[in-house]
Amino acid sequence: MTVTVEAPARTVDPRRHRLLAYTDGPVAALTALHAATSPDLLPVGAGGHSLLPAAVDARCDRHATPAGPRECHGETHPVLDRIVVGADELVARRVTGGGPDPATGPAWTTGIAWIRLGLAERLLTAAVTHLRGRAVGGVTTLNLPMVRAMVADTAAGIAEARALLDTVDDGTGLRRAHLALDEAGRCCLHLFGASGFLAGGPGGEVRVSELLADTYPPPTELEAP
Amino acid sequence: MTTEFLTELRALARTYAEPLRATAVALDRDPGLFRTVLDGALPWRQLVGLPAEHNPDPVRVQGRPVLLDTCVEQVVVLEELARADAGAVLALPGPSMSGFVIAELADDAQRERYWSTVAAGPTWTFFGMTEPTHGSDPGSMGTTLRPDGDGLRLTGTKRYVGNAARARIGVVFARRNAGPLGVVAVLVDTDRPGFVAEPLPTLGLRGLQLSEIRMTDVPVDAADVLGRHRSATRQGMWAATRTFNRYRPVVSCFALGVAQAAYDLVVTERRRYRADERHLLADWAQRLVGTRALVLAAARAADRDPGDGTLASAAKIRATRLAEEITTTAVRLLGPGARWEHPLLDKLVRDARAFEFMEGTGNIQRLTLAQGYLQGRLGDARAA
Numbered sequence: 001m002t003v004t005v006e007a008p009a010r011t012v013d014p015r016r017h018r019l020l021a022y023t024d025g026p027v028a029a030l031t032a033l034h035a036a037t038s039p040d041l042l043p044v045g046a047g048g049h050s051l052l053p054a055a056v057d058a059r060c061d062r063h064a065t066p067a068g069p070r071e072c073h074g075e076t077h078p079v080l081d082r083i084v085v086g087a088d089e090l091v092a093r094r095v096t097g098g099g100p101d102p103a104t105g106p107a108w109t110t111g112i113a114w115i116r117l118g119l120a121e122r123l124l125t126a127a128v129t130h131l132r133g134r135a136v137g138g139v140t141t142l143n144l145p146m147v148r149a150m151v152a153d154t155a156a157g158i159a160e161a162r163a164l165l166d167t168v169d170d171g172t173g174l175r176r177a178h179l180a181l182d183e184a185g186r187c188c189l190h191l192f193g194a195s196g197f198l199a200g201g202p203g204g205e206v207r208v209s210e211l212l213a214d215t216y217p218p219p220t221e222l223e224a225p
Numbered sequence: 226m227t228t229e230f231l232t233e234l235r236a237l238a239r240t241y242a243e244p245l246r247a248t249a250v251a252l253d254r255d256p257g258l259f260r261t262v263l264d265g266a267l268p269w270r271q272l273v274g275l276p277a278e279h280n281p282d283p284v285r286v287q288g289r290p291v292l293l294d295t296c297v298e299q300v301v302v303l304e305e306l307a308r309a310d311a312g313a314v315l316a317l318p319g320p321s322m323s324g325f326v327i328a329e330l331a332d333d334a335q336r337e338r339y340w341s342t343v344a345a346g347p348t349w350t351f352f353g354m355t356e357p358t359h360g361s362d363p364g365s366m367g368t369t370l371r372p373d374g375d376g377l378r379l380t381g382t383k384r385y386v387g388n389a390a391r392a393r394i395g396v397v398f399a400r401r402n403a404g405p406l407g408v409v410a411v412l413v414d415t416d417r418p419g420f421v422a423e424p425l426p427t428l429g430l431r432g433l434q435l436s437e438i439r440m441t442d443v444p445v446d447a448a449d450v451l452g453r454h455r456s457a458t459r460q461g462m463w464a465a466t467r468t469f470n471r472y473r474p475v476v477s478c479f480a481l482g483v484a485q486a487a488y489d490l491v492v493t494e495r496r497r498y499r500a501d502e503r504h505l506l507a508d509w510a511q512r513l514v515g516t517r518a519l520v521l522a523a524a525r526a527a528d529r530d531p532g533d534g535t536l537a538s539a540a541k542i543r544a545t546r547l548a549e550e551i552t553t554t555a556v557r558l559l560g561p562g563a564r565w566e567h568p569l570l571d572k573l574v575r576d577a578r579a580f581e582f583m584e585g586t587g588n589i590q591r592l593t594l595a596q597g598y599l600q601g602r603l604g605d606a607r608a609a
Binding site (some may be wrong): 018019022023117118121122124125128142144145148149151152153155156158159160161162163164166167171172176177179180 | 228508510511512514515517518519521522536538539540542543588590591592593594595596597598599603605606607
């Protein structure tokens, strides 16, 4: 096994990935996060999987392991799925022996949480735009009190996640931030009705966000430093 | 305030809370015993937000005096006290909500009158806004302040007012003119003729002594009207809104303290868990951390701009829901008859229900939060 030792990841303010996720979606944000934290490296989650934009995935000639980055040497990691996001796609792989890299993993994992925050905010903005353009019995759907309650519950979940990410100092906060974003995403998706069920619609980005959390979870209590 | 500063403040508050934990169940049964708390080990004068001139020996953290005059300090300290006994914290004498109104509206003479009364001894105050048939809706407010000869007369009924039955002084909101700008805040001594306040029996938070106030032609001077030196847009409802915005993070920290207390009780009383119960406890632990972060963020926002209650509503929604969920589920985790075997748990279940309606119900908070979000006041990515 070849293990390369490299300097710790550069310090990048993860908030910028949130903004990119909000404005341009998951592919742009993941591409930027990867360039900032793990260039040429296939980040691998604790379960031994990766999920990256196809163009980024194609550039990686090393993969992360708990012992540090390892050269791929032409080895092909099995593709589990290809998920279409707009004009792009994400590639999911099983990386046998792979896992979070001690040097770059924490920055990647934290960045994923910030990207998910931006995606949740993007989703809620889309929901509000959607509901402003619809009416029930002559009343704009967004102005129905029960609809506003769901907007509020989503916003509260996003606010909790943001408060945690602004102050997070251990795995517990990061894990809770992910759960709050999971709940907010599901709650918000109800506001789209059937259109949220289309793979190409907002539900597709919620799926990507949930898959990112599943693929790159923060360390558990036992794994946290 | 740094994280280290707040961590030290929290640890100090935890030591202050110990005597409250010991008396929680007894006080719930007999709120009259509260005097013993005030006479005992709780340094209440340092914990209720008295201004520096009336608090010569304040709490000190890292060498700095802590007057508990910021929302951030309050939510950190009061959560720890509420974790021991939320009813006792709400029963503390001192400025509570009326102090916010004084800070916003009072002139020098009113300020001196208020604080010299409140700091003279264990003195309770009240914030009289809610009315029996229309809550806190200013448009429907029925309490009136009308001219009578050289003075004014206050008439109306307020209900669900904490500590009013034992208060010496407080603030009553009343309609002086039509329209939203016609509501004024009045500084009222409770020994005036025509002023009657009686406690209402409640299911929980019995220390708070929720009360009904009935006022019949209570004589009021022009000097009692708060904010009379200010413009019409900076009077009663303006101050009330800012007070609610500042107090909602505090209510949230009370709910959080109760939720944490129920979690603590389960962990103390139950030794062995099924796998699904372990997951439930882990989920609670995480939600407590998340809600605490949100409450602190809301407190910081309230200190920055008391005119905006968006994040405060978010904190209150999350904290009250968590308190109700953990307390009621804790009953199931501790087995049949848990509410008889664990009187403290029964108290926590009853106390938790109060936070849902205090300073606006959950549905009202949702409407406020949704509106605040739609107006871009959550500081989310749209504004970044």
